[in-house]
Each structure stands twice: as C-alpha cells, then as structure tokens.
Amino acid sequence: MVKKLKLLRANGSFEYYEPGNTASFEIPAKKFQSRTAFSAAHVVCDPLDVACPLGNPQIHWEDTLSYRRYLWSMGLSVAEAMDTAQRGMGLSWEGAKELIRRSSAEANAVGGRIACGAGTDHLIPNRKYSMEQIMEAYEEQCAFIEEQGSQIILMASRALAANAMGPEDYSRVYSHILSQVSQPVILHWLGDMFDPSLTGYWGHNNLDDAMEVCLNIIWENQDKVDGIKISLLDADKEIEMRRRLPEAVKMYTGDDFNYPELIRGDHHGFSHALLGIFDAIAPAAAAALTALDQDDVNTYESILEKTVPLSRHIFQAPTYSYKTGIVFMAYLNGHQNHFRMINGAESARSIAHLSELFVLADQAVLLIDPDLAAERMKLVLKLAGIE
Template structure:
C-alpha cells in the first residue's frame, strides 16, 4: 500500500510524489552513552490563541510537553527555552518561566539515578526580560544585564534543570570590549551552583549579537571565549557553539580544558562533527535534532554498539534536510521545525507564537516535505500527505493539486 500526493514544482507545473516508508528507526532499550545530546525543542501555540506578532505567547501546554516526552522517549535530552523555542522571537519571559518550570516538572517524572533531570533537561537563561533599548554602555547598563542574568539563572537552578547561559542582546549593546564580557560572565560563573553550558550564538541566528565577546573578528572573539572557559573550567559543563563553521569548531574543541564538552550547534556540519576526527568528537545541542529525533537516536545507538560507519551514514542521510531547514535567513529555521512537527502529528495546527509560521514561503515548505520524505522522517506518510494537501489548498495551490491527491491508508486526520 502506498501514499502519494501531487506537489507543485518551484519552476511551475505539478508532480505526483509517492511517499517513502518511514525509516528503520528504533527507540533505545538502554541509556545512550556514546554522545551527550540535547535536542532543542520548539513550543506549540493554542490553535485558537491570540498568537499574533507582538502578543504574549499563548501556549498549548499539553502539546508542548508531549513533544518533550517524545524526544525523551528517543533517548535524547531536551534543550528548552532556547532560540528554537523562539526566545526573542515571540516567547516572552513570563511564558519562558512557565515553560522552564513545566518542562522540569515533567522531566522529574522521567529521571533516575542514571539519567538525572540535568541530563534530561537544560534550559536557557538570558536577559530578554530586559529591553536592550533601555540600557546604555557603562556601569549602569552592565549592572542591569548582570541582574537580568541572575534572575533567569535563579529560575533555571530552582527548577533542577541544567543552566545554559545564552548570549545577550543587551550585553552586546552595552559591553565596551572583551574585558566587560570576561568580568560579567566571570561573576556569573563564580555564582552558579553547578556547571553550566556557555552558548555562543552567531549573527546568522541573531543579528543583534554582532561583536559578541568584544569583537567582530571571530579569531579575536575566540581568544576571549577561551580565556573565559580556561579561567572557570570547573564551572563549565560545556560550550555550545553555533557559528556554522566546522573548522573553527574542530580547533576550539581540541583546545578545551579536560572535562569541558563541545556541544555542537552546527546544524549544517553535525554529521562529521559528532562522528569526530579520531581524537575528539562533538556532543550536540541542536535544533535539527528535534526534527530528526528518530534518525538521530538510531545513529547514536549505532555509535553505542560500536558501528560508527552505520551511525555516520544515518546522520549523513539527514544532512540535506538540515541544510534546507537552516538556510538563510537562518533565524527562521524554527518555522521548518514546527512545520515538520505538524506534518508528523505532534501539534494540531501549523501555527507558531508571534505568527512566525509565516517565516518561510510555500516553495521552501514543499521542498522540506520532499526532503523529509527522502530521509524517511515522515512518521505517518498518510497523515503527512493529508496535512500537506490541506496546506497547499489553503496556500492557493489548485484544489486539483491538493484536495483529494493524498491516498490514505488508515491515516489520522
């Protein structure tokens, strides 16, 4: 039995696509140990909520938490309240606090001596309750940034989750140079209760972070970053680097102090970075892993079983999908992750808080559908085809191309 759908071509015309079977994915029977991995998860809005641009986030908590349970069931940790969850792009601080606390309470139900809440859940602490426009360079601005970080770190620590210290738009505005970064982060690291993850987010993800670590030159910024990690290694669980530069990550990874992990944030080059170079490998904290969780989990199980070639082949098979979801403008990658979650039945409607589901066009989403099909990541092909057909009809593609073009075999609509 097969499922097919008629899709538009970017060059014009139509094409009937027969969908592949879902890949040979399997959930782990035991703890994954070969790599430490967190999948950065998105949030699901209420279908009838007022999630328009500029409005406070109105979240469907049942669907949002169910998606986190799904990721845990594949043996992955969850990175929450991060840029994938639309921090600074629709998810306000009030909703973020509730997300952290709800996710942590859910993680506690899955925790064990072998897999603690900190293993299951890491949450972002930033300064987005502070409007960058309200602060100016100088001591007062730096003090305001420090206070905002302290407030958010306290929320994450109280929840029991691992802290991820996120990059701050406000700090990028007020810092006068590398010394201000070293001093402020040094203060935070001296105060945290347990080791944290430091997050370096590039301007392809957030243009307001230009000049982070005190320089627009990546080499100079890296020197400052390495100084910070070296001086506070005992308080740094790992660093999460999202610069989409594999050679930079490899060099940084090799120079980290013992015990400090490199969590790749490179959604383009993750297969080779996770695979490693024979001396070092990257762990992962990736938005793409929320989209490819079944494949990622199966690949990690292959590493655990001593079959690295099979693991690498699986990761490579998802690369084109990752490259597409994260194509420029990269900060709209969240739209693709939510779209694939909707196709796979993890949320009732294709919506995002802040109206961000408009961040990608129809051609982009059609190609995403094709690539997910090629990768075996349409988990219920009949459901995915039905939903895609409805989306195309709503988008104005002719009804002949969409309505009735999906052949269903027991799909849930």
C-alpha cells in the same frame, strides 16, 4: 493510500511527488551513552486561544510537554527555552519562566535530563544598560532556573552585545555570573546568522579574536563550565576550539550543517550535541547515536547522512527562520494537530520551501506515517491555492 502531490518547486514550476518511505528506526530501550545529545525543543502554540498571537502568545501546554516526553523517550536530553522555542522571537521571559517551570517538573517526573536557557531578555530592547544591570539580569534568570532544579545554559545576551565596550566587559560579566552559579553551566555562542543582534559577540567581529576571549573565560572559570555550545555553522572553527578546551569541558555542537562528522569526531576528540535539528530528526538521531555506541560507524553515517540535506534546507538563510521548518515537521508527523506558531512564524517560509522540506523528509525516512503527512501537506497546499 498515498497519492501523488502537486508540489511547488523553487523555480516556480509544479512537480508531482509520491511519498512512501515509512520511518522504521529501532530505538533500543537502553539509552545511548557515548555522547550527550540535547534537542533544543520547540513549543506548540494554542491556535484556539482568543488572544492576539502577536501580543500575548499562548502555549498549548499538554502538546508542548508531550513533545518533550517524546524526546526523552528517544534518549535525548532537552534544551529548554532556547531560540528553537522562539525565545526572544515571540516567547518572552515571562512565558519562558512558565515553560521552564513546567518542563523542569516534567523532567523530574520522568527522569529526563534538562537544561534551560538563562539570558537577559527581560531587559527592554534598545535601551542603555550598565554591566551591573546586565549582570543582575543574568543573575535573576539563573536563580530562577536553579530553583527549578535545572542545569543552566548561559545564553548570549543581546543587551551585552549592544552595551559592551570591548572584550573586557564580556570577561567581567561572564566571570561574575559563573562565580555565582552552584553547578557547572553550558555556555552558548550563537552566531549572527541565527541572531543578527549578536554580531561582534565577545567584543570582536573576527571569529579568531572572539574565540580567544571566549576560551580565556572558560579556562579561568573551568570548574563552573560543563561545556560550550557554538552555533557558527563553521566546522573548522568548532574543531579548532574543541581541541583548545580544558580536558573536562565538553564541546556541544550547534552546527546544523555539519553535525554528523563533528559528533563522530576524529583522533583528537569529538563533539557532543545541542541541536535544533534533533527536534525534527529525533528517531534518526537516537538510532544513529545508538549505533555509534556500538562502534558501528557505517550505520551511524548511513542514517545521519540522509538527514543532512533536510537540515541544511531547514536552516537555510535567513537561518533564524528555521523554527518554521521544525514545527512543520512536528505537524507532518502528527505531534500536533495544526501548523500555527506563536508570533505568526508559520508564515516565515514559502510554500516552495515547505514543499521541498516534505520531499527531503520523505527521502530521509523521517515521515512516521506518509499517508498522514501527505494529507497534511495537501491541506497546506490547498490553503495556498494549489489544488
């Protein structure tokens, strides 16, 4: 029986809250068809590993792969080794390689779709690199991913952002890499709110100028581009770019603030999805997209509109700390038996933030078992000294 919890609010006061909205989304056996929806999946660390989590983080492989099987069972595709998995924020390229290898094999075994992030993060930070060295770094990671039988997500490169002299360098690097891949890739434009080191990507701070560079690369290499994911948290920019893409190139929304309207679309078109928030709201996302398949827009909107306050809270500034909320949701819902993260990232959000997350998850009907979630929330509160 769920009892009221004493939660810490954003203004520093305490408030009692009693959860009780048990999740009951019906997930049809037939996978939704009208949209492609990737969930950028988190990793589950091994809290019992004796190695220092800051220097040699260890992944709990069974729980991590189990969560991917859960996402595939919802009809979602998995975007692997992205920033949701703490790529470049605790997860090194060596760790990412093992994650990609295992997840790709699991996808093949269960018939799930997977795409994996290729970047340049094995280059040493804060060193000078030539464009040739950056291209070689991209080539190494792309080759490994293709060897695993996975589609490539060509992630934004911190090394390229730090060393490019202008838009011409971006065009040169991307055109070269796209000429090398065997299958169309998903490009990834990640805004500086997600990673400050990517400020000025495509050679411009102004988004309109940056978009021109990116669009030119896509048009010149459209046979090698499946789509582009943009994470700018700017719905108008996404819609503008979506309308200017080649007909065969998809827009994958990465907007964790405005995803319902962008996926629904307008009379000019719609966005597919590659979202971190879909890790946390998988049942709601699957049920909503199934309703959209049936042209039941009212049900689609009624499901997803409840999730937006939760998503906006999880992705609030500093946005790059959103991974903490994603993992906390998995803990509350019993997908892992601890709230620990690689690199100690569970400490990136305050108790007040986690308390509000708990309330919003309940209001969005996303707590699978409110009793379990309440017990786990109570443990987190107790560790913070709240009895």
